[in-house]
Amino acid sequence: MLEVKEVTKKYGGLIALDSVSVDFKKEGVTGIIGPNGSGKTTLLNVISGLVKPDKGRLYLNGADITDKPVHLRVRLGIARTFQFPKYFSKFTVLENLTINADEDKAMEALKLVDLAHKANTPARNLTMYEIRKLEIARALALSPRYILLDEPLSGLSYEESISLSNLLKELSAMGFSLIVVEHKLSILFKYAEKIIVMASGRVVANGTPEEIASNRDLVKQLGL
Numbered sequence: 399m400l401e402v403k404e405v406t407k408k409y410g411g412l413i414a415l416d417s418v419s420v421d422f423k424k425e426g427v428t429g430i431i432g433p434n435g436s437g438k439t440t441l442l443n444v445i446s447g448l449v450k451p452d453k454g455r456l457y458l459n460g461a462d463i464t465d466k467p468v469h470l471r472v473r474l475g476i477a478r479t480f481q482f483p484k485y486f487s488k489f490t491v492l493e494n495l496t497i498n499a500d501e502d503k504a505m506e507a508l509k510l511v512d513l514a515h516k517a518n519t520p521a522r523n524l525t526m527y528e529i530r531k532l533e534i535a536r537a538l539a540l541s542p543r544y545i546l547l548d549e550p551l552s553g554l555s556y557e558e559s560i561s562l563s564n565l566l567k568e569l570s571a572m573g574f575s576l577i578v579v580e581h582k583l584s585i586l587f588k589y590a591e592k593i594i595v596m597a598s599g600r601v602v603a604n605g606t607p608e609e610i611a612s613n614r615d616l617v618k619q620l621g622l
């Protein structure tokens with residue numbers, strides 16, 4: 399279990415996270431939703447170790463990981479993807495993975511996302527859909543237990559979004575725990591088991607997709 403306990407992060411006078419507490423179980427898909435600027439990406443950054451909280455602690459299976467740097471969190475099983483994909487366009491798909499993983503692990507990960515046939519293609523020749531899969535494969539090659547995904551469907555067509563969400567569902571069924579920041583709610587609500595709603599740096603609701611969608615006041619208030 400991954401636990402975020404009363405985490406606060408300020409940027410100058412702006413409170414990006416305001417005493418956020420939330421638990422993530424080991425399996426399944428948790429969606430994080432909320433208006434622009436509500437703190438979703440900052441929460442992923444704090445969990446992955448890119449951003450250090452001003453207050454609060456993070457625990458992985460009971461162990462305090464608050465002061466652990468990114469690479470140690472990766473070793474403990476926390477990997478991520480980015481809203482704006484980070485990859486080396488001149489490198490091949492496989493080379494983009496072998497920067498951080500051995501070739502066997504990298505090929506295994508590419509097979510999981512159905513990108514093995516593009517292993518030797520330079521990343522610059524990929525479509526956005528394939529780049530999103532490359533990012534997921536790069537996370538998978540690190541043998542994670544948790545994968546944090548920041549808007550994985552961004553820039554994809556409806557059909558591509560459905561395909562990618564099916565892939566995420568499969569990964570979840572294989573035992574990976576996914577934490578997904580997403581704006582495409584109708585698709586997210588079909589494959590997430592739990593939804594966390596953020597507003598102004600706080601968790602304002604959490605529940606099943608059905609519970610959140612039936613909370614009309616909340617949906618209206620947040621413009622979701």
Ligand SMILES: Nc1ncnc2c1ncn2[C@@H]1O[C@H](COP(=O)(O)OP(=O)(O)OP(=O)(O)O)[C@@H](O)[C@H]1O
Binds near residue numbers: 409433
């Ligand atoms: N590095 C930073 N420096 C200053 N302010 C920041 C920084 N990162 C985030 N913020 C601010 O913190 C707040 C929360 O940002 P965050 O990116 O976490 O929101 P978000 O919910 O992910 O938004 P979006 O849906 O637009 O991606 C915003 O007001 C943002 O401008």
